Amino acid sequence: MSPSPSPGPAALLRVARGGDRRAVARLITLVERGGDTALEIAGLLPAADDAGHVIGITGAPGAGKSSLTGRLLACLADAGRTPAVLAVDPSSPLTGGAILGDRVRMDGFAAGAFVRSMATRGQQGGLAFAVPATTRLLAHLGFDPVIVETTGVGQVEVDIASAADTTVLVTSPGWGDAVQANKAGLLELADVLVVNKADRPGARDARRDLELMLDLGHISGLEARAGRRPEIVLTVATTGDGVPELLAAADAHRASLAAGDGLVARRRRGRRLELAATLERSLRALVDTAMDTPAGRRVLADVEAGTMSPADACAVLLAGMGPQPPRGA
Ligand SMILES: Nc1nc2c(ncn2[C@@H]2O[C@H](COP(=O)(O)OP(=O)(O)OP(=O)(O)O)[C@@H](O)[C@H]2O)c(=O)[nH]1
Ligand SMILES: [Mg+2]
Structure with a gap:
């Protein structure tokens, strides 16, 4: 077959709307690469599209975010939904193998889902542009929900997670995780709190610690943000225990946002962050x-x-x- 000229962004988007996964992957690659083509793609998407549900999953390295995401995909497939996952991977030399590891762990459950890793290496701030542009693209194409996994270590990653409609903070038993998350300001941003690895000792204590920190947050006014008190869910990602409850909590949060003006406010904040990054x-x-x-x-x-x-x-x-x-x- 002779090579045909590669289609432009508008043509790719048309094909992607028709359900072609390779066109979706190609568009994301172009967004990731940056430059004028990336801006053109972002410009082709409706500026205000209040459909869909972007779920940010963040938390310390190794807390179980990818395992949980894999389990969520299975739940979503059972419910007849078509999710997409964007795994934002730190890919430092130390954890360079994590992309493959995450893919393997997720692909085990990735029935029908669109799964994509985005490496932070060499992005130099481009992530803050590429991630929201990509989630907007995926939501526009009808993927629901769009799950963004980030390790809550850098400011950009915290921004990315908090630009989601629903931010899920994953912790594991042990006082350390919750305290670190609180210090990083992540607890304030979380809409759903997860104590994963609930098969390990200390899970109930971890839940109590989180409740306590939320109480203190109320007293100090930290929790003055719009919305309700985050629900705390105990999960075991290795068996899937608690994962339907996690999905229900995320969906309930989306519904509560949509019932008031919370969703509009979140999307406004997301657009503000995207403008700054662009x-x-x-x-x-x-x-x-x-x-x-x-x-x-x-x-x-x-x-x-x-x-x-x-x-x-x-x-x-x-x-x-x-x-x-x-x-x-
Ligand atoms: N015992 C137990 N182990 C778990 C559970 N969830 C995840 N793990 C294990 O914890 C390790 C890390 O899980 P991941 O899902 O890769 O965690 P992550 O948060 O995505 O890690 P990074 O992407 O590297 O930040 C793996 O070995 C998992 O098998 C759980 O509920 N219980
Ligand atoms: Mg992971």
């Missing part, structure tokens, strides 16, 4: 382009030699990028 990505590209000109290289050499201050260099470079507001304005 701007940041575009500005970064502008800066890279400006630095890669003869003038940019000259300015850089002057700064390195100490003959020009970074502030003056910045003004010169900005002036080269486009019209500047008049002085004193």
Whole structure:
């Protein structure tokens, strides 16, 4: 077969709407790659689409997020739903094998689901753009829910999880997880709290610790955010115990958001974060382009030699990028 010219984003989107999984995968790759094509794809999606349900699953490394996600997929398939999973993987050299590991663990249950890993390595802030654009794409294509798994370690990942409609925080028995999550501000963001590995000793204590922290949150006003007190669910991801309850809790949270103005507020916040990330990505590209000109290289050499201050260099470079507001304005 002779190679045909690769279809553009609009054509790919049409094919993807028809249910072609390879077109979906291709679109995500283009979004991940960034640049003008990624912006074009994001621009093809309706700006305000209040359908679907984006569930963020976050928590400490090893808490059982991928195992739980795999079990959730099985539950969702039983219910006749078609979910998608976006696993945002730290993929540091230490955990580089995690992508494959996660795929294998999830694919065991991935009946009909669309599962995709997105590596954080080399993304340099691009994740904050690529993840919301991808979840919007998947929800638009009718995947329900769209599950985003992130390790709640970096600020970007916390932002990503909190941009979901429903944020699920996974902990495991032991005081450490809950305390760390609280410190990272994750407890405040959680809509559903999970004590996974409930087959291990200390699960009831872990639940009590979480209840206590929520109580303290009420007293200190931390819980002033819109919405109800997060439900706490005990699960055993290795057997599937408690997973239907987890799904019910996430669905109930979505329903409670939709009943008030919570869903609108969440989606507004998500769009705000996406705008900031899109701007940041575009500005970064502008800066890279400006630095890669003869003038940019000259300015850089002057700064390195100490003959020009970074502030003056910045003004010169900005002036080269486009019209500047008049002085004193
Ligand atoms: N005993 C027990 N082990 C579990 C349970 N859930 C997960 N595990 C085990 O815990 C380990 C980590 O599980 P994962 O699902 O990979 O955890 P994760 O949170 O996705 O990990 P990262 O993606 O690396 O952050 C695996 O060996 C699982 O088999 C559980 O409920 N009980
Ligand atoms: Mg995982």
